Amino acid sequence: xxxxxxxADARASVVDLLAQVIAEDGRSRATWLVEVALxxxxxxxxLHSVATGLDASIDAGPSPRTFFTIGVAIALNxxxxxxxxxxxxxxxxxxxxxxxxxxxxxxxxxDLEAFEAVGSAEILGRVTEDASRILPSGAIVVQGVVAAxxxxxxxxxxxxxxxxxxxxxxxxxxxxxxxxxxxxxxVAEQIARDRAAHRAMQEPIDDLLAGFKQLKQHSPRxxxxxxxxxxxxxxxxxxxxxxxxxxxxxxxxxxxxxxVLLAGVGLALPALMPxxxxxxxxxxxxxxxxxxxxxxVLMAAPLLVRLGATWRRMxxxxxxxxxxxxxxxxxxxxxxxxxxxxLRDVCYRYPSQEGRPxxxxxxCDFELAPGEIVFVTGxxxxxxxxxxxxxxxxxxxxxxxxxxDGIVVDHDPGPAWRCRFxxxxxxxxxxxxxxxxxxxxxxxxxxxxxxxxxxxxVRFEDGRFTTVELSTGQRKRLALVxxxxxxxPIYVFDEWAAxxxxxxxxxxxxxILPALRARGKAVVAVTHDDDAFxxxxxxxHFVDGRMAPA
Numbered sequence: 001x002x003x004x005x006x007x008a009d010a011r012a013s014v015v016d017l018l019a020q021v022i023a024e025d026g027r028s029r030a031t032w033l034v035e036v037a038l039x040x041x042x043x044x045x046x047l048h049s050v051a052t053g054l055d056a057s058i059d060a061g062p063s064p065r066t067f068f069t070i071g072v073a074i075a076l077n078x079x080x081x082x083x084x085x086x087x088x089x090x091x092x093x094x095x096x097x098x099x100x101x102x103x104x105x106x107x108x109x110x111d112l113e114a115f116e117a118v119g120s121a122e123i124l125g126r127v128t129e130d131a132s133r134i135l136p137s138g139a140i141v142v143q144g145v146v147a148a149x150x151x152x153x154x155x156x157x158x159x160x161x162x163x164x165x166x167x168x169x170x171x172x173x174x175x176x177x178x179x180x181x182x183x184x185x186x187v188a189e190q191i192a193r194d195r196a197a198h199r200a201m202q203e204p205i206d207d208l209l210a211g212f213k214q215l216k217q218h219s220p221r222x223x224x225x226x227x228x229x230x231x232x233x234x235x236x237x238x239x240x241x242x243x244x245x246x247x248x249x250x251x252x253x254x255x256x257x258x259x260v261l262l263a264g265v266g267l268a269l270p271a272l273m274p275x276x277x278x279x280x281x282x283x284x285x286x287x288x289x290x291x292x293x294x295x296x297v298l299m300a301a302p303l304l305v306r307l308g309a310t311w312r313r314m315x316x317x318x319x320x321x322x323x324x325x326x327x328x329x330x331x332x333x334x335x336x337x338x339x340x341x342x343l344r345d346v347c348y349r350y351p352s353q354e355g356r357p358x359x360x361x362x363x364c365d366f367e368l369a370p371g372e373i374v375f376v377t378g379x380x381x382x383x384x385x386x387x388x389x390x391x392x393x394x395x396x397x398x399x400x401x402x403x404x405d406g407i408v409v410d411h412d413p414g415p416a417w418r419c420r421f422x423x424x425x426x427x428x429x430x431x432x433x434x435x436x437x438x439x440x441x442x443x444x445x446x447x448x449x450x451x452x453x454x455x456x457x458v459r460f461e462d463g464r465f466t467t468v469e470l471s472t473g474q475r476k477r478l479a480l481v482x483x484x485x486x487x488x489p490i491y492v493f494d495e496w497a498a499x500x501x502x503x504x505x506x507x508x509x510x511x512i513l514p515a516l517r518a519r520g521k522a523v524v525a526v527t528h529d530d531d532a533f534x535x536x537x538x539x540x541h542f543v544d545g546r547m548a549p550a
Contacts, residue, residue, distance in 0.1 A: 013308035016315070017095070017134075018141070024091040024098075039080045040149035044157050045073035047289045081146060089138030096134050100127050103318045109325035111412070112394040117351075118324070122317065130314045137307050144300030147293035154290045197236035204229040335419045335488050338404050341368045341522075346400035348390050361386040361545040363400055370489065373513055373523045375533060378542030384526045385426065387542065388492055391524065393417040422483040426494040426526075428475045430468040430482075438463060440485060448484055452477040453504075472499040480512075491516055493525040497532075509535040 022032055049069040107115070107123055204225045347362025361383040368374065378384050389395045393402075393413035402409045402417070409417055434440055445460040454477060459466045470478060476496055483491060497505045509532040516523055525536075533539060541548050 011305075011308060013312035013315070014304050017092075017308070017311045020095045020099075021088060021091040021141075024095045025087055035080060035084055036145055036149050037153075039077055039084065039146050040153045042073045042077035042080065043146075043150045043293070044153045046070055046077070047154060047157065049073065050289070081142065084146075085139055085142045088142050092138045092141070093135055096131050099314060099318060100131055103127060103314070103321060106318065106321035106325040110321065111326075111396060112389065113396065114324040118317075118321065123321075126314045126317045130310045133310050134307060134314070137303070140300055140303050140307070143296055144304055147296035147300065150293040151290060151297060154293070158290075193236075193239045197232060197239065200232040200235075204232070336416075337370070337489055338420065339369065340403075340405055341420075341490070342366065342401075342403045343391065344401040344403065346390055346397045346402060348386060348395050349398050359383070359386075359545060361390065361542075362397075362547075364390070364547055366391070366540065366547075368490065368522050368524065370520045370522050371517050372538075373517055373525070373536045375536040375539045376524060376526045376542065377528070377530075377539055382542040383545040384542050385494055386545075387540075388423070388494055388524065388526065392421045392423055392492060420488055421490045421492055422486040422488040423492040424476060424479045424483050424494065424496050426498075428472070428479050430465075430475055430478055432464045432466075432468055434463065434482065434485065437485060445481070445485065448481040449478075452481055454478060454481070473501060473504065476500070477504065489520075490522045490524065493523070495526050495528070497527060497529060505529065505532075 022029055025032075049066050103123065103126060110118070208222075208225050208229075343364050343366040345363040345365065347360060347364065349360045350358030352358050364387060376384050376387065386395070390397060396412050402413055404417070434445075442460050446455070449455050449458055449460065454470075454474060457467070457470060457474060458478060465478070468475065468478065476499055480496065497508045500508065509529070513523055513525070513535055
């Protein structure tokens with residue numbers, strides 16, 4: 001982390017973000033530069049008015065012209081910088097929103113394997129955490145850019161009074177720039193340390209939240225999790241203490257550098273070059289005035305480095321997702337019926353890990369007809385759920401053929417294949433809204449809720465369920481309601497009955513599945529209930545990823 005690459009990347013990302021903001025605003029770069037220059041000119045005009053009025057005010061007092069000039073400069077600065085800040089913030093918000101939309105759009109076009117490789121936490125972090133960090137930074141950008149322009153013009157103004165003083169001030173500014181660069185490097189290194197520490201801290205936090213009941217039951221394990229978090233938090237605290245100590249040291253040196261500049265201009269240079277400093281008072285006012293924008297640049301620079309690093313993470317993920325995503329959004333046709341659906345020697349291989357080959361499911365030979373009920377059995381980890389994801393077209397097969405009515409489908413089955421399936425996965429995700437079914441008849445929903453004995457827990461009002469905070473068995477019954485509303489030719493259930501009470505387990509095998517068969521629906525259900533095998537037409541068994549005789 002000691003090289004200049006992170007700094008260069010962050011700076012390039014800030015420049016890229018500014019280019020995006022300018023493009024979003026719709027005005028040319030030259031227009032932006034002129035406006036920034038005018039704000040800086042207004043600042044220097046205030047400086048000039050104070051400096052030139054300093055000597056005159058000793059004898060005759062400040063003139064009305066001086067007050068008028070200062071007033072005009074302040075009004076011009078307030079108007080231009082305020083308008084610039086508002087436009088930057090508006091364009092910045094639009095830029096971040098558009099980038100977030102691109103990220104989410106690319107996410108919707110990922111296949112399941114690519115989505116799992118990226119991970120939901122990465123996507124969520126960029127859309128929420130990083131976007132929220134970038135959005136309020138418009139004022140920082142404007143202040144930093146205007147301060148830098150003001151320092152440059154003020155240095156030129158000093159040169160009009162004394163080239164020697166300007167050179168002296170330039171040397172001080174160069175020293176300040178070195179300190180700023182070192183500060184930026186320290187910020188980039190601290191960002192990397194923070195991210196590593198947060199990753200280390202996240203593991204015990206995740207363990208605590210996911211396994212709260214287990215840890216509550218076993219105090220030593222709970223204490224060990226807390227101790228692991230405390231160790232990582234302490235490491236982060238020490239790292240930040242060192243960083244802040246260095247930061248305040250650099251800040252102090254920068255302030256002392258300006259004290260040296262004032263002493264040098266006010267004491268040393270007049271003694272060495274008395275003829276060059278007739279207007280010493282004005283010059284000291286100028287140098288003192290420059291100090292504030294220099295400090296603003298010093299304070300803004302590390303924040304801009306963080307901004308650049310955050311923007312780079314966001315845009316890098318957008319580029320990665322767009323590279324993995326399908327070129328066009330999927331268009332789902334109306335679900336089509338079928339007479340025979342078949343898999344021929346279909347297999348799927350998980351990616352290898354640490355040099356070891358990934359788990360392989362298949363080759364699978366499977367056929368399904370309307371009105372048929374097929375149970376899928378096997379031990380945990382035998383490949384049942386992966387088989388369902390292959391069957392539903394969520395994973396792209398690594399070999400074999402998928403056929404509908406004898407016609408081979410593409411390597412990526414796509415929405416034309418997937419639209420035939422209504423699926424209730426083992427891991428239930430419920431939405432309060434019926435996305436894509438906004439025109440559903442509320443009476444139909446309420447009837448299904450009553451059939452699943454959920455009416456006392458959930459109601460359907462204003463196009464949404466009143467709650468999805470239910471027990472696991474109730475959540476699966478609500479998921480079944482949503483699946484039934486889809487009314488698709490094939491229903492797939494991954495251990496739906498596993499979390500039901502005996503009443504609904506019996507209802508699933510004795511009432512719900514026969515009702516689907518009577519409607520001509522095909523059913524594929526993973527189950528461990530060997531006492532219910534007589535409810536299916538046939539059974540498919542998995543052992544170590546392969547279909548075996550049932």
